[in-house]
Amino acid sequence: MRLIIVGFGRVGSRTARVLQEEGHEVVVVDNDAEKIDRARSRGFTVVPGDGSDPAVLDEADVEGADAVGAITGDPNVNFEVCMIAKDHGCRTVMRISEDFSEDVYDEYARAVDEVIYPERLGAAGAKTALLGGNFNAIGELTEQLQLVAVAVPDDAPVVGTRVHDIELDGARVYAHGRQREPLTIPLPGTAVQAGDRLALITEIARADDTRSALLGG
Template sequence: MLYVIVGAGRVGLRTARVLRESGHDVTLIERDEGAVERARAAGFDVLDGDGALEETLESANLAEADAIGALTGDLNDNFVACMIGKQYGCRTVMRIDEDYREEIYRRYASDVDEIIYPERLGAIAAKNALLGGNIRAIADIAQHLQLVEFTITDSAPMKGYSLSELELPADTRLLAHGKSDAPLDVPDPDETLDAGDHLVVLADFDALSDVRSIVVGESGPSKALGGA
């Protein structure tokens, strides 16, 4: 898969890196000379130019690209890059700079398929680090829906039970289960929950603290789990 990333700054370059690590081809577009050199030094194909111009995007082989990530710090440039990308049939991902704008772009920007607000993702990571322990928020799926990973502890009430015996509250689904040393997998109802196992649950915010007390048995401020 070929991906075009506009902006080789802290968000764009990092994204390019993880795409490359997953075996994808990435072309970066960047107009700041210093950033171009840094990205080239890191071994990336970099086009030196303005990613909000069609001719630049054309030379990035946009027609062959699967998706374009408009990840600069400039909202106008990002939006224009997505509009052009859409014309070429690419899936488009746009970085925004303030969280209230997420709603506006979701609603009105029909050329933008996905919106990324890096600070929100950073806040989720920071929250997990602060909470520590056996619960990790993976993502906010929607305003009221969160994806959470729980780790079964020795004191967890569900420890020793099988997955089929696990009864979660309404508005929640068990999506994945993994033994402590194995990758996550589709839940097998016959598996037993041991200490160190991981469970990935999709839950409504209102149900999260119930899920938490059922699975890991801790009571705590459920607010800490709320959206980032």
């Protein structure tokens, strides 16, 4: 795919690198000289300028892009970028970097294809890591639901229990894996062993209860 990343800061640079490593064609747009030099040194095609300027996106060949990620730290710029890209038929991803009212968030969500909030994901991961290193938030699916990965310790209450028999209020296990094995859909007879990994969806408000039920304490 041909992808345009507007904003080569902390989030944008990592996003661009991952996409590049997966074999996608990535064009970077930024107006900061240091970031432009850094992007070029890493082998990216770079178009200098303000990504919210239609002429700059034209130079980046937005018409030929499959998707545009507006990942600067300024949500107003990101929104303008997405509106231009949408006019060219691109998939649009907009980064926000602060909490907005529900009405404002909904307005953004209706106007673009995806809204991302990296700081919220980082905070969720930090919170659950502080509560216990075996219980890690992967991401928030909605305002109410969180995707969580669990490493099962030796003394966890669920050791010896069949995965299909694990009952949790406000949460559901959807994948299981032995140590150093990939996560898969568990078979009906699969029992949990110490060191296994579980992936589940939990209501954010009940995340602490889910952690206690799975890991004890």
